[in-house]
Amino acid sequence: MTACVNKKSKRVAAVVTASLVGALSIGAPAVALAANANIDMLIAGDKEDVKNGSITVATDQDDDAIADFSNIEFELKNGVNQFVKPVELTTKTGLTLKASDLTINYYVADKNGTSIINPGKDQVKVKWVSSDGSGCSAAGTYYVGVRAKSASEFDDNTFLKFSIVNKSLKGTRVIDGADLDDTTIEYTGAEQRLAGAFNLALDDKVLSASTDYDAQLFVKGSATGLNKGVTDAGEYIVRVTGKGAYDGSVVDVPFTVEKLDLSTAEITINNQVAKAGTDAPTAVASVNGESSLGGLVKLVFKSADNGLLAPSSAKGAYTYTVQEYTADGKDNPSIEGTQDVVVVRYEKDVVFKYDKGTSFGSDASPLTDFDASKISVKDGKKDVAFKVSYLKKDGGKYVQCDASAITGRGEYKAVVTVDDATHTYGGSQEIFFKVEGNSIACSDIYATYKGDLVNGAAVNDIYSGEDLLPNLSFKVYDEDGKEVSLSEFDVKVTKDGKEVDKVVDKGAYKVSVETKKDSMYYVDGSDNVVNFTVDPVKIADSDGNAAIRLSGTTGVGTDGAKTYAYTGKAVVPTFEYDLTKAIHGYNKAEDWKALPVGSYKIAYKKLVKHGEKPAQDVWEDVDSAVKVGTYKAVLTDAAKDANHVVDTAVEFEVSDKKVFLDVPADEWFSKSVYAAKENGYIKGYNSTQLFGPNDMIKRGDVAIVLFNMAGGGQDGNVSSDMKLDFVSFGTKFSDVEADDYYAEAIGWAVKAGVVNGRPDGTFAPDEFVTRQDFACMLANYAEKTGVDAKSATSEVLEGLEGAGEVAGYAKDAVEWATASKLMGKDGRVRANDTISRAEVAAMAVDFQPNGADSSLL
Numbered sequence: 081m082t083a084c085v086n087k088k089s090k091r092v093a094a095v096v097t098a099s100l101v102g103a104l105s106i107g108a109p110a111v112a113l114a115a116n117a118n119i120d121m122l123i124a125g126d127k128e129d130v131k132n133g134s135i136t137v138a139t140d141q142d143d144d145a146i147a148d149f150s151n152i153e154f155e156l157k158n159g160v161n162q163f164v165k166p167v168e169l170t171t172k173t174g175l176t177l178k179a180s181d182l183t184i185n186y187y188v189a190d191k192n193g194t195s196i197i198n199p200g201k202d203q204v205k206v207k208w209v210s211s212d213g214s215g216c217s218a219a220g221t222y223y224v225g226v227r228a229k230s231a232s233e234f235d236d237n238t239f240l241k242f243s244i245v246n247k248s249l250k251g252t253r254v255i256d257g258a259d260l261d262d263t264t265i266e267y268t269g270a271e272q273r274l275a276g277a278f279n280l281a282l283d284d285k286v287l288s289a290s291t292d293y294d295a296q297l298f299v300k301g302s303a304t305g306l307n308k309g310v311t312d313a314g315e316y317i318v319r320v321t322g323k324g325a326y327d328g329s330v331v332d333v334p335f336t337v338e339k340l341d342l343s344t345a346e347i348t349i350n351n352q353v354a355k356a357g358t359d360a361p362t363a364v365a366s367v368n369g370e371s372s373l374g375g376l377v378k379l380v381f382k383s384a385d386n387g388l389l390a391p392s393s394a395k396g397a398y399t400y401t402v403q404e405y406t407a408d409g410k411d412n413p414s415i416e417g418t419q420d421v422v423v424v425r426y427e428k429d430v431v432f433k434y435d436k437g438t439s440f441g442s443d444a445s446p447l448t449d450f451d452a453s454k455i456s457v458k459d460g461k462k463d464v465a466f467k468v469s470y471l472k473k474d475g476g477k478y479v480q481c482d483a484s485a486i487t488g489r490g491e492y493k494a495v496v497t498v499d500d501a502t503h504t505y506g507g508s509q510e511i512f513f514k515v516e517g518n519s520i521a522c523s524d525i526y527a528t529y530k531g532d533l534v535n536g537a538a539v540n541d542i543y544s545g546e547d548l549l550p551n552l553s554f555k556v557y558d559e560d561g562k563e564v565s566l567s568e569f570d571v572k573v574t575k576d577g578k579e580v581d582k583v584v585d586k587g588a589y590k591v592s593v594e595t596k597k598d599s600m601y602y603v604d605g606s607d608n609v610v611n612f613t614v615d616p617v618k619i620a621d622s623d624g625n626a627a628i629r630l631s632g633t634t635g636v637g638t639d640g641a642k643t644y645a646y647t648g649k650a651v652v653p654t655f656e657y658d659l660t661k662a663i664h665g666y667n668k669a670e671d672w673k674a675l676p677v678g679s680y681k682i683a684y685k686k687l688v689k690h691g692e693k694p695a696q697d698v699w700e701d702v703d704s705a706v707k708v709g710t711y712k713a714v715l716t717d718a719a720k721d722a723n724h725v726v727d728t729a730v731e732f733e734v735s736d737k738k739v740f741l742d743v744p745a746d747e748w749f750s751k752s753v754y755a756a757k758e759n760g761y762i763k764g765y766n767s768t769q770l771f772g773p774n775d776m777i778k779r780g781d782v783a784i785v786l787f788n789m790a791g792g793g794q795d796g797n798v799s800s801d802m803k804l805d806f807v808s809f810g811t812k813f814s815d816v817e818a819d820d821y822y823a824e825a826i827g828w829a830v831k832a833g834v835v836n837g838r839p840d841g842t843f844a845p846d847e848f849v850t851r852q853d854f855a856c857m858l859a860n861y862a863e864k865t866g867v868d869a870k871s872a873t874s875e876v877l878e879g880l881e882g883a884g885e886v887a888g889y890a891k892d893a894v895e896w897a898t899a900s901k902l903m904g905k906d907g908r909v910r911a912n913d914t915i916s917r918a919e920v921a922a923m924a925v926d927f928q929p930n931g932a933d934s935s936l937l
Contacts, residue, residue, distance in 0.1 A: 126171075126228060126230070127227060127228040127230055127231035127236045128172075129171040129172050129173050129175070129228070130169065130171055130177070130182070130226070130227055130228040130231070130236070130238065131227065131228075131231070131235075131236050131237065131238055132171075132172040132238070133169050133170050133171035133172050133175075133177075133238055134169065134170060134238060134240075135149070135166045135168070135169050135224075135226060135238065135240045136168050136169065136170045136176075137166075137167040137168035138164050138165060138166050138167055138240065139164075139165045139167060140154070140162065140163070140164065140165065141161060141162055141163050141165060141213055142718070142719075142720055143165070144678075144720065146164065149240060151250075151330065151331065151332075152164060152240075152241070152242035152243065153242070153243045153244075153245050153248055153250065153328075153329060154242070154243070154244045154245070155244075155245060155246075155247070155248060156218075156219050156244055156245060156246050157217075157719075158217075159217055160217055160719070161213055161214055161215065161216050161217045162216060162217065162244055163186060163213035163216040163222065163224065163242065164224050164240055164242045165179070165213065165224075166179050166182070166184060166224060166226050166240070167179055169182060169226055169238070181229065182226050182227065182228065182229065183211075183226070183227050183228070183229050183231070184211060184212075184224065184225070184226055185208060185209075185210075185211050185224070185225045185237070186208075186209040186210050186211070186212075186213055186215070186216055186222060186223070186224055186225070187206035187207060187208055187209055187222065187223045187224075187225060187239075188206060188207060188209050188216070188218075188220050188221070188222050188223075189204050189205065189206050189220060189221040189222070189223075190205060190206060190207045191205055192205070192207070193205035193206045193207040194207065195207065195208070195234045197223060197239055204221075204223075206223060209222070216244065217244070218244065219244050219245055219246050219327050219328045220243070220244055220327075220328050221241065221242075221243050221328055221330075222241070222242050222243065222244065223239045223240065223241050223242075224239065224240050224242070225237035225238070225239050226238055226239075226240075243328045243329060243330065244328055245322060245326065245327065245328040245329035246322075246324075246325050246326060246327055246328065246329075247322070247325045247326050247329065248326070248329050249282065249293070249320055249322050249326050249329040249330070249331045250329070250331055251282055251283065251578075252280050252281070252282045252287070252320055252331055252333050253280070253281055253282075253333065253335075254278055254279070254280060254281075254318065254333055254335035255278060255279050255280070255281045255286070256277075256278055256475075257277065257278065257279065257475075257476075258279055258286050259475050260281050260284060260286065262475055263335075264338060265277075265278050265335060265336065265337050265338065266337070266338050266340065266368065267311075267312070267313045267337055267338060267339055267340045267414045267415070268368075268370045268372055268373060269311075269340075269370065269372040269373045269375070269376045269414075270311065270370070270372040271308060271309040271310070271311045272309050272310055272311070272337070273308060273309035274289070274295055274297065274309065274318060275289040276309075277309070278335075280292075280293065280295070280318070280320060280333065283577060283578040283579060284574075284577070284578075284579060285577070291323070291324045292322065292323065292324055292325065292326055293320045293321060293322050293323060293326060294320075294321045294323060295318050295319065295320050295321070296318070296319045296321075297309070297310060297316060297317070297318050297319075298316065298317045298318075298319065299314065299315075299316060299317075300314070300315035300316055300317050300334065301315075305319075310337055311337075312337065312413070312414050313336075313337045313338060313339040313340070313413065313414035314336070314337055314414075315334065315335075315336050316334070316335055316336070316337065317332050317333065317334055317335075318332070318333045318335065319331075319332050319333075320332075320333055337414075339413075339414055339415065339416050340367065340368075340373065340414060340415045340416070341416055341417045342367070342377065342402055342403065342404070342415065342416070342417040342418050342419045343417035343418060343419050344417070344419075345367050345368050345402075345417075345419065346367070346368050346369065346479075347364060347367060347402050347419060347421050348364070348365045348366040348367070348369075349361050349364055349365055349379070349421060349423065350365045352421070352422075352423050352424070353423075353424045353426070353497070353506055353507060353508055354424075354425060354426075354506075355425070355426060355427075355429065355506070356393060356394060356395045356425045356426060356427055356503075357393050357425075358393055358425060359393055360391035360392060360393055360398065360423065361379060361400075361423060362379065363375075363378070363379065364377050364378070364379060364402060369477060375405075376404065376405060376406075376412060376415065377402050377403060377404055377405050377415070378402070378403060378404075378405035379400040379401075379402060379421075380400060380401045380402075380403060381398065381399075381400055382399040382400055382401050382420065383398075383399045384396050384397065384398045384399070385397045391423075392425075393425055394425060395425050395426060395427050395503045395504075396424075396425055396503060397422050397423070397424050397503065398422065398423045398424075398425075399420055399421070399422050399423075400420070400421050400422075400423060401418050401419070401420055401421075402418060402419045402420075402421055403418045404416075424503060424506055425503065425506075426498070426500070426503045426504065426505055426506025426507070427503060427504050427505070427506075428459060428504060428505050428506075429505075429506075429507055430457050430458060430459050430464050430498060430505050430506075430507055431457070431458050431459070432455075432456075432457055432496060432507070432509035433455075433456045433457075433458070434447075434454055434455055434456075434511055435451075435454040436454075436456075440509060440510065440511045440512065441511060441512035441513055442512050443493075443512055445512075446491055446492075446512040446513045446514040447511065447512065447513040447514070448513070448514060448516060449513070450486070450492070450494065450511070450513035450515075452468055452483075452494070455468065455494075455496055455511070457496065457498060459505060464498055464500065464505045465498070465499040465500060466496050466497060466498055466499050467496075467497055467499045468483075468494050468495065468496050468497075469494075469495045469497070470482070470483055470485070470486055470492055470493070470494055470495070471492065471493045471495065472485060472486070472490055472491070472492050472493075473490065473491040473492065473493070478493050485598075486515065487515065487600070488515065488598040488599070488600060489515050489516065489517035489598065489599060489600050489601075489602065490514065490515055490598065491512070491513075491514045492512070492513055492514065492515070493510055493511070493512055493513075494510070494511040494513065495508060495509075495510055495511075496508060496509045496510075496511065515600075517599065517600045517601050517602045518558055518559070518600055518601050518602070519559070519601075519602060519604040520556060520557075520558065520564065520601050520602065520603050520604060521559070521604055521605065522603065522604070522605040522606075522607040522608045523607075524556065524557040524558070524559075525554060525555075525556050525557075525593050525603070525608055526554065526555045526556075526557075527539075527552060527553070527554050527591075527610050528552070528553050528554075528555075529541075529551055529552050529553075530551045530664055534552075534610060537607070537609065537610050537611060538610070538611045538612075538613070539552065539610055539611070539612045539613070540613045540615065540663065541612075541613075541614055541615070541663070541664065542614070542615050542616075542617060542625060542626075542659055542661060542663070542666065543584075543585065543586050543614055543615065543616055543617050543723040543724070544673075545584070545673070545723075546584065547582040547583060547584055548583045548584065548612075548614065549573065549582055549583040549591070552583075552591060552610065552612065554566055554571065554593055556568075556569065556593065556601075558601070564601055566593075568596060568599045568600070568601045569593050569594060569595065569596050569599065569601065569603070570593075570594040570595070570596045571591065571592070571593055571594070572591070572592050572594045573589055573590070573591050573592075573612075574589065574590045574592075575587055575588070575589045575590075576588075583612055583614060584614075585614065585722065585723055586614050586615065586616040586722045586723045587613075587614055587722075588611065588612075588613050589611075589612040589613070589614070590609050590610070590611060590612070591609065591610045591612050592608050592609045592610070593608050594608070616722060616723050616724055616725045617657060617659070617675075617723065617724045617725070618724075618725040619657055619675070619715075619724070619725070619726045619727070619728050620725065620726070620727040620728055621727065621728050621729075624660075624728075625659060625660060625661035625666075626657040626658060626659050626660055626661075627657065627658050627660050628655055628656070628657050628675065628728060628730060629641065629655065629656055629657075629658075629672070629730075630642055630653050630654070630655060630656075630730060630732055631653075631654045631655060631656045631674065632644070632653065632654050632751070633653075633732070634735075634739065634745065634750075634751070634754045635751060635754050635755055635758060639733060640754070640758065642730075642731060642732045642733055643732070643733040643734075643735050644705075644732060644733065644734050644735070644745065645734075645735065645736075645738065645744065645745030645746075645750075646707075646708050646734050646735060646736040646745075647744060647745055647746055648706070649706065650704035650705060650706050651704075651705045651706070651711075651732075651734050652682075652704075652705075653682075653705075653713050653730070653732055654674070654675070654677070655674075655675040655715075655730065656672040656673060656674055656675060657672065657673060657675050658670050658671060658672045658673070659671070675724065675726070676721060676724065678718060678720065678721055679717075679718055679721040679723070679724035679726055680715045680716065680717060680718050680721075680724070680726040681715070681716045681717070681718050682713055682714070682715055683701070683713075683714045683716070684701070684702045684703070684704060684705050684711055684712070684713060684714070685699040685700060685701055685702065685711065685712040685714060686699070686700055686702045686705070686707075686709055686710070686711050686712075687699055687709060687710040687711070687712070688700045699712060705732075705734055706734070707734065708734050708735060708736050709733070709734055710731065710732075710733055711731065711732055711733070711734065712729050712730070712731050712732075713729065713730045713731075713732060714729045715727070715728050715729065715730070738769070739753065739754050739757050739771075740753065740757075740764050740769055740770060740771035740773075741768075741769045741770055742770050742771055742772065742773065743771050743773055747773070747918075749773055749918035749919070749921065749922055752918070752921050752922035752925045752926070753771060753773060753918055753921045753922075755921075755925045755929065756921035756922075756924055756925050757771075759789075759925065759928075759929075759930075759931045759932065760788050760793050760794055760931070760932060761785055761788045761789055761793075761921065761924050761925070761932075762785060762788070762917075762920075762921055762924075766821075771917065771918075772917055773916065773917055773918035773921075774916050774917075774918065775916065775917050776848045776849075776914040776915070776916060776917075777848065777849055777854075777914075777915060777916065777917045777920050778845060778846050778847060778848060778849065779835070779843065779844055779845050779846070779847050779848075779849055780820070780821075780822035780825070780826060780843075780845030780846065781822065781917075782835070782849050782854060782857060782920065783822055783825040783826045783828075783829040783834075783835055783845075784821075784822055784825040785920055785921075785924055786825070786829055786834055786835065786857060786858075786861050787824070787825035787828050787829060788825075788932065789861065789924055789928055789932055789933065790828070790832075790861075790932060790933060790934065790936035790937055791932035791933060791934030791936070791937055792824070792825065792828060792932075792937060793932075794932055794934070797932075797934045797937055798824075798937060802937065803824055805827070805831075806823075806824045806825075806827035806828045806831065807823045807824050807827055808827065809827035809828075809830060809831045810822075810823040810824065810825075810826040810827030810828075810830065810843075811823060811827070813826070813830075813837050813841060813842055813843035814841050814842050815842045815843055815844065815845065816843050816845060820845070822845055826843055826845065828937070829857075830843070832864060832936060833860060833864070834857060834860045834861045834864065835857050835860070848914045849914065849915055849920075850911065850912055850913065850914055850915060851903070851909075851910055851911055851912070851913050851914075851915045851919070852886055852887060852890035852893070852894055852909075852911035852912065853890065853915075854915045854919075854920060854923065855890060855893040855894045855896075855897040855902075855903060856889070856890050856893040858893070858897065858902070858923060858924070858927060859892070859893035859896050859897065861936075862896070862927065864936050865928075865933060865936065869892070869893065869896040870892045870896065871896075872892070872895035872896045872898070872899040872900075873895065874891075874895060876895050876898045876899045876904075877894070877895060877898060877904075877909065879907075880898070880904050880907060880908060880909050881907055881908040881909065882908055882909040882910055882911060883909055885909065885911050885912055886909060886911045887911065890911065894909065894911060897923070900926075900927070901926065902923045902926050902927055903923070
């Protein structure tokens, strides 16, 4: 038991929980404790301390950790219990209690419930479900209640809420009107209500307030809901409570009502350009098309080009400043900026014509052919100068655009305005037109997958953990048979109605070539979809699409592929799989991948002998694989990982037969040493079962390792004449004798150019080898096998500790070894450190994993 010191009050709270100490002794110790005036003695399992605490660690029903408690949701799975499992609770005084120290119950929100959570304004009626999570399977809002074991009342619980939903509302966003792509809500000066001026959308669906949700608006940071809509600019929250298909899902969706920026706003003034004699304007008609904003701004006269000091109906140009207006003179925090506008009064009207006529189209019926050269502005027969500006229709509104933009598909408005600085002539005319694009027939869209033409608009592949979408490509042709760049279209991918940007997980996807906004090309028809199905990896004794094997085994001996070394601890096998289905070449090339541990559940059986004959042996259930023997790992599917379906059994051995007595199975180098021994690259110390993995290695022994990698240690590879030649070459060094165990290997290594002697005529066979020196030797060996060990760049060493300590003579070799993942795996080079026997074995196996290469002898 530990005491918690509250530094603020300088008091110690001694909280004794019966479940933590077993039982509270009675007698002198307790009296002595109570006598201390600075200690508050609380009742064992104090219910108030727990009630006012909170659950701090929890998992789901499958023991997967829950990181975020703010909005815990499970999607409905028919008949499957889904719930939160409390793991730890932190009491108000700071004690950490385990679930075993507490009483746990589950409740569901029910209007007919007799118990109430949060009595008062936010009260929720609930009814009891179970004490173990069973019964938490239907859609609804649930609570897990936790209380001290000494407590018995419902009100003694602290609660954590979670939901089971038919469909989740996570990802819901606020949109302007019904435009799925417009998430900007602008200040209009008027009240804007949800399901009216703005809406809620999820993926490509506008949610219905009548069937999909109920909602409450809040100013961000306030707990008081708004009675109606929103008006002022600012940050808001809409709390969305699902119903119907979204029943049980609750999300808070933030959104912002943006300030009105007058400097960029579209200002409309009645009679802004009119004939002289027309009264000067006194107000703004609308801002950004909203008449309600007109009353919130005002026109302030600034200047006139005719010298007048006040607004007038006389010929001239009058500049006004549009700025915010409030009746009480106070600032309107929802409006910012100003804009200057020019009001013109001119002397004579002109005649506007398009293509020699007066048909200018309309918003409802735009012209289908527009050519600015066909515009004329005249006074009788006299041409009058004019200028043209353009607006493009976007979301039902016309917005300013450049003249270069009107070649793209869409609807436009050309505004023709008299250009006369003397104001003798004036006026303007709007011309409505649209640009129609080029039609692309769906039959002219071709899809290929991994180089093969897609037939029947369907693709099938198997989960790999990688994005499969890049394997799918399209070619599009116009009606003349010319290829059109795919950049003219949008490639849209959906899964379960939601747009995604990758094809990874198991499921049915739809990949479509869609008309792109502003492109001159549009897809004509709906047959533009490729149905893309990703099947799970299925490892099963029947109807599977993948083979399975053990990983992490010793790899030594005839049964090495299924043998684990005895350690006295439970052996937990891991697995790899290789796809075998006859699609996309999976049944041809091997490509083993790790089977995720979370994709299966594992149980164990041990083979127990009950007689002299194998037929009398039986498989008995065991909790784990610890003792030496034959086991069977029974793998069943883990429901959470839909990408892997597992239903098989794999036999394995736990053996106490060690390759080397000093190489246990659980060291980082174990498998490398086992493999090096199996490949014949290394042996133990003479006449022992010891390898000395952490011992430093000598030059003579390195020569032996390299000689063995070249097949020198295998029977029949080295003839007696070759051996004499190698020994003779080795004894040219003054410190190498013919009967030295390393003489033959040194002779081969030097003759092959793999290892060099010293300038003084010695080889120094007993000298320890540094890591950079072994990199040089291995690089020399690699060059003899045809590998380019000199072309790596210095960039591979960037960021590695000790990169600057590499000697000049070893630089190329260390860079190659690092680029080849033979060195630097731990983020360090350690060039001048002596290399261990285990490190040499690991680098040898990493470079040449499949056994000796006798072509080098």
